[in-house]
């Protein structure tokens with residue numbers, strides 16, 4: 001690794017000395033030191049700090065270099081080459097008047113060179129510790145290439161699988177997403193922002209972006225404050241409590257006010273209630289887009305509304321740098337707001353140690369794809385796969401199987417295996433499913449015929465070869481689902497079915513009469529009822545990343561046992577969307593016995609429930625669901641006390657036994673329901689979870705502690721409070737089943 005030492009080449013020694021002393025300063029002195037720097041800055045330099053540019057040429061274009069020299073940029077994003085980052089940083093440090101470093105941001109969402117499973121998959125591991133390790137891997141690799149800041153984690157609760165960005169989130173549940181939010185922030189930021197291998201995290205997209213109407217990306221969200229506080233804000237608050245350095249304001253219009261101009265969410269909640277002292281960056285062009293929203297009259301008005309709301313740095317659009325100076329000079333805006341924004345940005349730059357951090361001139365190759373990083377990626381892919389069906393113990397397969405037909409467009413497709421944010425992932429690094437299966441069985445026993453070129457392919461031309469392979473084999477593995485470019489940003493779908501001719505291919509394969517295992521590769525919950533009915537087993541592996549091949553092969557052959565559980569409800573049909581487990585009850589809950597329209601007159605009052613007349617109202621697979629190669633039995637629920645006084649605690653315990661033949665891990669879940677409160681409460685809410693490893697025949701007591709503060713919710717006056725009354729509690733394998741107990745909270 002070549003290193004560019006800024007201080008040794010500093011042309012302005014007094015300023016470098018100033019910067020050096022700032023770094024050395026104890027935290028208490030930080031604000032005073034920032035004051036000293038601020039006092040020397042011109043308005044143009046301040047607005048420069050508040051501006052993030054999109055693309056530097058490669059090599060750095062003279063125009064950009066000039067802008068950096070003049071202090072007109074504070075940051076760049078998604079710069080392709082480490083060399084260009086290093087060059088730009090040298091220019092900022094050595095040739096700009098004040099030598100203020102740039103901060104380089106990048107979308108390191110689920111890995112940098114080692115691509116981890118997509119975040120939605122990671123959440124299905126229910127393993128925050130492992131997810132933290134995954135973020136650490138990403139941070140180590142990215143920082144070795146001179147990246148200071150990732151635009152992750154994405155903390156948007158999404159309950160609508162039509163929205164393509166559901167792939168980037170951590171599931172539908174605020175409690176679980178909060179646990180992962182904190183884990184990812186810890187992983188990216190490490191013990192401190194200036195520690196080796198640490199990068200600044202960015203909690204995005206603040207806030208409500210996942211509630212886009214009709215699942216269409218960038219669309220408006222209407223979220224009553226009570227729901228905002230109860231469901232959408234908690235993961236952001238968890239990130240803030242874990243010390244997240246930055247926050248990104250979202251694209252969407254929230255309750256009629258764009259999230260980027262939203263004083264209520266940014267100033268009142270983030271800064272006021274949570275005391276966030278990092279900086280807020282807009283999303284890509286989201287400042288100028290306030291004009292398109294019809295919320296700002298022109299770019300100047302957009303700049304005014306952005307800064308008033310508390311957006312410190314503008315990503316890519318240039319309303320701040322072009323318009324704010326005139327607005328200050330014209331008395332339209334108090335210069336103090338500018339100083340405050342710059343202070344927030346400098347604070348993070350100092351905390352990252354950027355003023356004296358040497359820039360690597362090229363990625364440190366040794367830091368990429370390290371064996372221990374690949375191992376974390378592999379484990380995450382193993383733990384995040386969810387077994388949805390396994391009739392007649394079709395899985396695991398025996399390694400002494402004769403021949404295996406490997407069918408489907410996604411069996412050997414590195415890019416699709418990596419998912420929507422491939423980061424700096426390289427197709428050649430990816431160990432595909434097909435390659436891993438050949439490694440396991442030897443190439444001669446694997447008959448590969450994709451049948452389709454891509455998931456979207458609707459041609460049947462490849463079917464005959466696929467059918468021939470299945471005929472010649474003992475079992476067929478069908479790798480179908482979505483191409484990676486069907487999920488992620490701007491990839492909303494109106495249908496959730498298998499695309500192209502995948503269903504037709506599956507039907508032809510099933511007709512052969514051999515056992516068929518479907519391995520579904522996708523960035524969102526799909527609807528595949530007809531497929532599931534025709535195959536013997538379904539393993540949902542999402543986009544599992546670089547190490548997906550070995551991970552999934554180990555599950556298919558029983559070297560590892562599936563343990564992932566869904567963190568998002570799978571609908572039967574897109575018509576049920578939005579569907580999520582923690583819904584309120586209606587006054588007329590639907591009957592579990594299915595839809596009914598009674599014949600004749602008079603109309604039967606029992607029909608008047610919250611049902612669909614054409615499909616069962618329940619999901620295809622509930623939140624929390626996932627099978628194993630063994631079976632688990634839950635028994636003997638104990639609630640330590642029938643009543644707890646406000647402020648007290650109780651324990652809830654159940655025995656969980658492995659009643660099958662293999663050692664395995666079970667994700668044991670704790671849910672509660674508040675039966676009567678000043679506002680209606682969900683039919684169930686997750687309050688705890690634990691991964692428990694059990695040998696065959698082994699039984700363990702799994703105990704959870706519940707305090708009355710864990711039962712708090714926002715009441716109609718927006719106060720977070722627990723109310724006395726009766727609660728149900730479950731220890732459960734998923735959100736639909738479990739052992740139920742009861743207790744009372746007393747005054």
Ligand code: NOJ
Pocket residue numbers: 077078107151204283284489
């Ligand atoms: C737009 C996306 O919404 C955001 O998630 C991403 O970080 C930025 N583009 C930068 O690439």
